[in-house]
Amino acid sequence: MLEALLTNPSVVVPLVGALVGVASSLVGTFLVLRGSSLLADAISHSVLLGIVLVYLVTGDQYSPFFIAGAAAVGLLTVFLTELLTRSGRVKADAAIGLVYPFLFAIAVVLINVFARNVHIDTDAVLLGEIGFSWLDTVSVGGVEVPNALMTLGAVTLLNALFVGLFYKELKLATFDPGLAAALGFSPVLLYYLLLGLTSVTAVTAFDAVGAVLLVAFIIVPPSAAYLLTDTLWKTLALGVGIAVASSLLGYLAAIWLNVSIGGTMAVCTGVFLVAAFLFGPRYGLVAQRAQRRRQQGENAARTLVVHLYNHESKEEAGRENSVSALRQHLRWDDAKVSQVTAVGREQGLITLGPKRERLFLTDAGRRLAREVWEPWRRE
C-alpha cells in the first residue's frame, strides 16, 4: 500500500515539488526580508560547481559529500561577493553578477570536458527532472522510497528545525542586526548558517528543479506572502502554503498540458505573487488604489480647508477665499473645484456664500485645518 503510493509518480512528483517549495520558502523568507534575495539566485547557480567538483573527485553520483561541497561553494559565493563589495571597487549588485556566472560557467565547462553524457547534463542543470524523481529509490526497512523524498524530507526538516530553534534570533537579526549584535547574538553567524542551509537546499533540490526554477521557489512564495501579511510567522506559514499549493496546481496543469512540470510549478508561484500583488488585502494594488482615491479626496478637502484657514483672518480673505481663487491660485480645474467644494460641504467643513462665490469655514472645518496646520499641537 505504502510502496504503491511511493512508487506512484502522481503522488511522488507533487510531493517532491511541495518539499522543495517548503524547504526553499522557509529559508527564502529571511532572504527576502533581509534584502538578499539575489544571493539565492547566485547560490542556486553556483552550487553546480560544488556538485561537479565532488563528482569529479569521488566519481560517485550519490555521495554525502555533495552536501558538503555544495555548502562550501555556496558560502564561497557569498564570501566572494561580500569581499568584492567590501573592497569598494564594485557595488553589491555588480559583485553578485560577477561572481556567480563565473563559478557557474566553470562548472558548465567542467561538465563539458569531463563529465559529458553522465548523470549531469547541462539542460538538467537548468531545468531539473522532477518528472523522473520517483524512479531512483532506496530501500528503507524493506520499503522502496524515492531518493528525492528522503533527501528533501530531511532538508525540509532541517530547515524547519533551524527556523523553529532560532526563530527569535532570526527575527531580530533580520529586522535589527545592530541590536541583535548588541544583545550578543551573532547576526553574521546566523546569516552564514542561513546561507549554508540555502546552499544545502539548493543542492538537494537541484536534481528536481535545477538552478533557475529553484530561484522561483526560494524568492517568490515568501515575496507573495510578504504582500499579504505583516507578521513574520504568518509570512512563513503563507509562504509554505503558497509553495505547496503551487506544486500541486503546477503538477496538475503540467500533466494536462504536457509541459515542464518544474516550470509550471514555478509559474504557479508567480501566479500567486501576481494575485497577492493585485488583490492583497492591504498592500494589493486594488486596495491601494481605493486607499489612494480616498486619500486624494481627503487631501483635496484638507487642502481646501487649510487654504481657507490660512487666509480667513487676513485682509485678502475676500479675494482668496472664493471659488475663483481655487481656479487661479490652486490651479484646480472646474471639475475638481466643484467636486472638492461639494465634498467639503457634504462633510460640513465649509459653507458657500450667498452668491455661491465666497467660501467660509465651519467650526469643524477650522478644527480640521488646525489639526493639519499645527500637527504638533495634537495630543
Added chain:
Amino acid sequence: MPQPTPRHEPNLALHIEDLTVAYNDKPVLWDIDINVPPGVLAAIIGPNGAGKSTLIKAVLGLLKPSAGHIYLHGEPYAKQRRRVGYVPQRSSVDWDFPTTALDVVTMGLYGQLGWLRRPGRAARTKALSALEQVGMADYAERQISQLSGGQQQRVFLARALVQDAQVYFMDEPMAGVDATTERVIIGLLKKLREQGKTVIVVHHDLQTVATYFDFLLLLNVRLIAQGKTSEVYTAENLRAAYGGQIALLQTAQIPQTPPTVAETV
C-alpha cells in the same frame, strides 16, 4: 481651466501661491505662499521633515504639486530654466563616478548647450574660471572621488556658477563641510547677491543663519514666517517652526522674548 497669466508678479524673484505638495499622497507641504524679492540671500530653515528639499524640488519641477502655482521672475520654471541654477544635496550622487572635477562643472552648461551639442573650448574656459572662483582650480583634473566632502561641495557650487543664473537654489550646501569650504561658500553667496542675483539656500545651522542670510523662510510643513531676517528671526517664530524641538536649540542668540521653558511635545 487655469487661465493664462502672462508675467505674473514679475518683480518677485520667486512667487509661490497656495502650493501643496504630496509625496505618495501624503502632503508634505500645505498651502505655501512665498514671495522672495530679487537680490536677497535667503535661507529656508525648519526641522527635519519640514519639506525644505521638497519645496526646492517642487520649484524646479522635479515634483508635481497637487495644488498651487510657482513663478520665477514672472514666468513659470519651464520658461525660466536658463535663469535658474541648482545645487542638489551632495549625497544625492555617487561620487565614485569616473569623471573629473572640471567635467562635473562643465555639466552645468549642458542645459545651455541643448541636445546633442558637445561642450567645447569656451565651455572649458568657463568651467575653469568657475573652479577658480571656488578655490578649486588646482583640482580641475582630479577624479571626483579623491576630493574631500567640502571640495566636492565646492565643485557642485562651481557647476551652478557656470549656469550663470538669476536665481539659485541650493540644497544644504553647507552640510558637513569644513570651515574653509563654508567660508568660501558664504563669500561666494554674498558675491552673487552683490551682482543682484537671488540665492535661496536650505540651511540647517541656526547658529549662523542670522549672520549669513538677510531673508528667511521658516518652514514646517506650512510656512511659519517669511521676510527680512531682522524681522522674522524671533524666538516666537522659531518655536512655531521647530515645535518642541526648540529645546535643542541654543536660545541665547535669538533676539526678542527668548522662550522661557521649552515646550515638549
Added chain:
Amino acid sequence: MFEFDFTLRNVMLGAALLGVSSGVLGSFALLRQQSLLGDALAHAALPGVCLGFLLTGSREPLPIFVGALLSGALAAGFTMLLTSRSRLKTDAALGASLSIFFAFGLVLLTFIQSRSGSGQAGLEAFLFGQAAAIVPSDVRLMAVVAVAALLTVALLWKEFKLLTFDPQFAASLGFPRLPLELLLTSILAFAIVIGLQLVGVVLMAAIIIAPAAAARQWSDSLGQMVGLAALFGALAGVSGALLSASGRGLATGPLIIIAASLIALASLLFAPERGLIASAYRARGARRELEQQRVLLDMYGLAQQHSDPSYPSESGMLRALYGGSPEAQLRRLEAAGLAEHTTHVPGEGTHYRLTEAGWARAEAALNSLGHHA
C-alpha cells in the same frame, strides 16, 4: 589546431559585436547601479524567444529578436511595478520576475518540444548559447543592432553621462529623465537579446557587468572606461569563440563568460590605481610611513624634554613609548638619514639620536598635524 572556417568567422564576428555593445551599455548599467537588470532581461527573454518561434514556426532571427525584446520589456516593467507599487525591495522584485519569466519560457519550450517531436526547434541553444547555430543573417542583425546602439550612445553621450551621474540635475536642466532612462534600458535590452544565441540567457549578466567592471578599474574617465569596456568585451567574445572552436565541443557561452570574468579579476587585482594589489601596497607604505613617523616624533619629544636636539634616546625607552618593537623603524630612519645610532653607556641598549634632517622632518610633521587639527 582549428580551422579558420566560415562558421568560426561568423561566431567570432558575432562575439566581437556582442562584446562591444554589451561593454558600452554595461558601463552605463554598472554606473547606474542596475547591473542585474541585464540578468533579468536575459532570463525574461526566453518566453519571447519561444513565442516568436511559436507564432512564425521558424528560427528566423527577427521574430525571435522581437519576441525576446517584448518579453524582456514586460519583465522590466513588472519589476519596476513591483518595486514602485508594492513593498517588495528591488532584489526580490528582480529575482521574482527573472525566475517566473524564465519558468514560463521553459513551459513554452517544453510545449514546443512536445508539439514538434524532438528538440528540433533548437531553442535549447538559448540557454547556454550555441555558437555553431549562428548564421550570417544572425550576424547581420547583430551588426545592425550594435551599430545602432553605439550611434545612440555617441549622439546622446552628454545626456547619458549627466543622467547617469546626476539624474536630478539633468531633470532640472530640462532633459526628460524618464524617456532617456527608457531609451538607455531599451538599447541595453537590444544588446542582450542579440547576445542570447551566443552566450545564452543564464550567463548573460556577466557579459554585461564584467567588461564594464574591469574597465572601471583602469580609468577614471567615462569615455576611456566605455572604450576599454568595449575592447574587453570584444576580447572576451573573440577568445571565447576561438577556445570553443578549438575542438572538444565546449560551449561558447561559458567560455566567453570565463574570459570576461578573468579579465575582470585581473583588472580588480592588477590595475595600477584602483587595483587591490596596488592599493594594498600603498596602504602598507602609508602604514610604514606612519609607524616611522611615530618613532621619529617620540625621539623628538624626548629631545625636547631634555632640551637637547641631539639627545640620544635609549632604545628601551623608545620601545616603551612605541608600545612594540621599534627596531625596524629605527633602521629605516637610519637608512633615510633621519636618525643615527650612538653608543652611550656600556651595559645599556643602543641609543639613537635625530640627525638635523630628522629634526627638521619631525618639526614639519608636527606642523602639518597642527595645521590639519
